[in-house]
Amino acid sequence: MTLQFNDETFREDYSFHNSQRAINRFPFPFDKDSYMYAVNMEQHRGGPADSVYEKRFDVDEHYVSEMRDRALVLADDPLRCQSLPHMTLAGWDLLELIMVSKSEDYPDLFQLHRNGDQWHWINKPLGIDDTFTFMDETTLPYGPMEYITRQAQGDFCVLDQRDDNLWMDAGTVTTQADWSLDFDIGMNFFEWHAPVPLAHEKGIFVRALKFLLNIQQGAPARRLNWTMTVNPLLDTSPENYHKWGVQKGTITPENIGAKQHLRVELQTFYRLPRSNALVFPIRCYLCAFQDIVTMPKWGRRLHRVIRDLPEELATYKGFIDNRPMMLDYLSKFDDGLPTSNGIWPEKDSEPPLQV
Amino acid sequence: MSGAEKIAVRVAEVTALNALVTRFRFEPVGGGLLPTFSGGAHTVVEMQDGEVKRLNPYSLMSDPFDQTAYTISVRRDDEGRGGSLFMHENVKVGDEMVISNPVNLFSLDLRARKHLMIAGGIGITPFLAQIKQLDRAHGNWELHYSCRSEALGSYVDYLTATHPNDVNVYYDDQKQAIDLENLLDGQPLGTHIYVCGPKGMINWVRAKADALGWPREAVHYEEFLAPQPGKPFEVKLAVSNKVIQVGEQESLLEAMERVGVDAPYLCRGGACGMCETRVIDYAGNFIHRDHWLEDDEHASGEKIMPCVSRFEGKTLVLDR
Amino acid sequence: MSKFQFPPSIISRPVYGTLEARAGKQHLMIADAEGAEALLDLAAPELMARSHIIFISRGTDYAERLKALSPQQFYEGPTYAASVSRIRRVLQDAHMGLQVYLAGTEGLMGQAQNEAMQAGIPHTAIQTEHRGSTARRMQCVHCKGITEDVAIDPFQCAHCGLNLFVRDHYSRRLAAYQGVCIDAEDPGNVPAAKGIYE
Missing domain, CATH: 3.10.20.30 (Beta-grasp domain)
Known part of the structure; x- marks a missing residue:
């Protein structure tokens, strides 16, 4: 199918919206009726047709508008995109990975023509048609990582691997769940995860790091993570928290279905060949509560997960104050019927809501 | 194992370098391009030796950016369990083999101001790829390479011809040895050491660096242990x-x-x-x-x- | 007393030890104020003969006692800012094997550690010992300005004026803890400040 790109905003008037197709393929992150941290990694080698798992870098109806939002953030604060000097080679690796993947997976939208080091890149949705010399920074308008991540949805952390650890040494981060690249750049895996409660004690990060250090070329992995956001705001950065934090208090019983969004991160992990670095794309999907509950299984499950979530996690994810109002709303979509395992909505087999 | 697909290759060249070392060049079966890799990476080569399937790791020594072929060098080990003997005696030009995607457990620290490489014998192979990677990036490196004799000095001629100012060779049989204490003394801050060779050489370099106050993170080493035979x-x-x-x-x-x-x-x-x-x-x-x-x-x-x-x-x- | 026991915290928060003499031909010691006491505890004649001490006095009078240790080189400066170009010059010509010892306030140790890291010494190889003030060097995550010597929580950013709470999340690269707006969700609701470790 030909993709229709939405003309929408993620700020001010918040005209962001999900089509029925986007709701159908929303990566609902809970595979059972409760949630606790887990490493929950799996191979990223495709998935069900039209799901967000199908392509290496999912391009959806929000692509053009998300890239416009990223350009606004970077114009306002260039520190959201940084690369320590030794990470330039990894930036070229990333540029190649994204250009090759997108041109192979979406040939109607992206084209890459390579003649030795002379590359010709066409990005039709964004109207880009550039020729450049691979590995020659002087032939691109930005560094290689910035150039390509201005054309790819989601945040990108580029991690150097050394001393049996991963180091956050480069990234483009404009759609983050409240963490600062400018602050965390240069930290190792345990340090940048330091503020996360409970997971260190459970040994989650030790096991996750062991897995990530061993990710091989040609064998990418993925997992889902989630949080909550009031309004479809992509840039929930600490940098701008003093501006957007106040929006958390604007939720009412009347508007919560439209304003409260479940924010899901599709995290993928690729070994980069020339630099031996690891790239960690974090793709953000937003879905309003009122759209989630149109899937009976998701409505039942989301209520149970939010109700039973430990207080530390609700605090860390920033919705402890709004949890009672969320539960009032969600309880209307939980009739107590059992749910099937797995994240998929199972529209054909799951019974409709019993009222 | 679970993970990346393996790579089907055809043996394109078999070149005996000296009495002990033979080089193999692998090209992808059915054309196409091999993945790029980073200097220091190895591939695991699968060998069907009669009933036994052997999988041995070998450092990739070709240019990491050359996607048309990989090359490895195999030192014949007459005491070992037979993997290297199989490569020397059974593998011929035209054979098809299966190898793994490149894996790097000995990568360059790209933050280093200077890369100081110390090789012993067949331990030269990962450095050949790292040198090509660094040359492309105008990196600052020097190599100290210890061999048993001129006859067994694999790639000495190539290295000294292409990099006369950066390569230093020492022959055991001419009583030449790396003056490690003097070599490590006076290196600028930000220098990283890489050592690949016999266990004794690795331990010697690590101990000397430690005694001279070098940080552990600045000393990198790779030693592949070949599995040893033993009682059933x-x-x-x-x-x-x-x-x-x-x-x-x-x-x-x-x-x-x-x-x-x-x-x-x-x-x-x-x-x-x-x-x-x-x-x-x-x-x-x-x-x-x-x-x-x-x-x-x-x-x-x-x-x-x-x-x-x-x-x-x-x-x-x-x-x- | 100049020694303070910091409460246990998250992994990104630095942990300080006790300086000990290590193998090496060159030794660089950087201390401020009561940090001098850690150097006095460390001193041994053979070590001092190979040591360069950079002391930032911040109004204290330890300099004479440090000088009496007969270090190979001694410098006293009034502030870190006044000393930093000298520190960079020393690191520029230093060789692998240089041992770095830092003592004093978190702000001094963090900034000097950053200089040594940039010169090519891994942070794990740099020794630190906390002495003296427990005030922190804070980065405002909003305006990026650094406020020095913050002893209370919350505090007002010296640059943009926002009221910030003091996190334990620490950046070696910035040599600073993170300060985040405390009344973002409820503007004007700023609790009374108290000491960070009260």
Whole structure:
């Protein structure tokens, strides 16, 4: 199918919206009726047709508008995109990975023509048609990582691997769940995860790091993570928290279905060949509560997960104050019927809501 | 193992360099391009040696950016279990083989102001790829290469011809030796040492650097342990409910693979940690040979690295 | 007393030790104020003969006692800012094997550690010992300005004026803890400040 790109905003008037197709393929992150941290990694080698798992870098109806939002953030604060000097080679690796993947997976939208080091890149949705010399920074308008991540949805952390650890040494981060690249750049895996409660004690990060250090070329992995956001705001950065934090208090019983969004991160992990670095794309999907509950299984499950979530996690994810109002709303979509395992909505087999 | 697809290659060239070392050039079967890699990476080569399937890691020595072919150099080991002998005696131009995607456990620290490389014998191979990578990036490096004799000095002519100012060669039989203390003294801050060679050389460099106050993170080394033969032993695999005999000439990992029990691996040389296996029960002694587990883990009797370690005793039950 | 026991915290928060003499031909010691006491505890004649001490006095009078240790080189500066170009110059010509010892306030140790890291010494190889003030060097995550010597929580950013709470999340690269707006969700609701470790 030909993709229709939405003309929408993620700020001010918040005209962001999900089509029925986007709701159908929303990566609902809970595979059972409760949630606790887990490493929950799996191979990223495709998935069900039209799901967000199908392509290496999912391009959806929000692509053009998300890239416009990223350009606004970077114009306002260039520190959201940084690369320590030794990470330039990894930036070229990333540029190649994204250009090759997108041109192979979406040939109607992206084209890459390579003649030795002379590359010709066409990005039709964004109207880009550039020729450049691979590995020659002087032939691109930005560094290689910035150039390509201005054309790819989601945040990108580029991690150097050394001393049996991963180091956050480069990234483009404009759609983050409240963490600062400018602050965390240069930290190792345990340090940048330091503020996360409970997971260190459970040994989650030790096991996750062991897995990530061993990710091989040609064998990418993925997992889902989630949080909550009031309004479809992509840039929930600490940098701008003093501006957007106040929006958390604007939720009412009347508007919560439209304003409260479940924010899901599709995290993928690729070994980069020339630099031996690891790239960690974090793709953000937003879905309003009122759209989630149109899937009976998701409505039942989301209520149970939010109700039973430990207080530390609700605090860390920033919705402890709004949890009672969320539960009032969600309880209307939980009739107590059992749910099937797995994240998929199972529209054909799951019974409709019993009222 | 689970993970990346393997790569089907055809042997394009077999070149004897000297009495001990032969170079093999692999090109992808059916055309196409091989993945790029980073200097210091290795590939695991699969060899079907009669009934036995051997998987040996070899450093990639070709230009990491050259996607038309990979080259490796294999030193003949007449005492070992036969992998290198198989490569020397059985592999011919035109043969098809299967190799793994590149894996790097010996990568350059790209922050280094200067890369100081120390090679012994066949340990030269990862440096050949790293030098090509650094040359492209105008990196600052120098190589100190110790060989038994001129006749056995693999790639000495090539290295000294292309990099006369950066390559220093030492021949054992001419009583030449690296003056390590003087070499390490006076290196600028931000220098990283890389050493690849026999175990004795690695230990010598690490100990000297430590005594001179070098930080541990600035000293990188790679030593592939070839699995050593040993007495046969019996193992019970609890998850797959199988009892297997590990033969004299095979590793525990190879024995598991032979009966279809898949253990993940990257290096098959006791370094990467992937095949770490939990011990459920044992009566006897472990012969730990890896450098992945800590000493207390070796002593605990709770873990074993089946790629290189063995067992002597009555009972061994593993969580596989 | 100049020694303070910091409460246990998250992994990114630095942990300080006790300086000990290590193998090496060159030794660089940087201390401020009461940090001098850690150097006095460390001193041994053979070590001092190979040591360069950079001391930032911040109004204290330890300099004479440090000088009496007969270090190979001694410098006293009034502030870190006044000393930093000298520190960079020393690191520029230093060789692998240089041992770095830092003592005093978190702000001094963090900034000097950053200089040594940039010169090519891994942070794990740099020794630190906390002495003296427990005030922190804070980065405002909003305006990026650094406020020095913050002893209370919350505090007002010296640059943008926002009221910030003091996190334990620490950046070696910035040599600073993170300060985040405390009344973002409920503007004007700023609790009374108290000491960070009260």
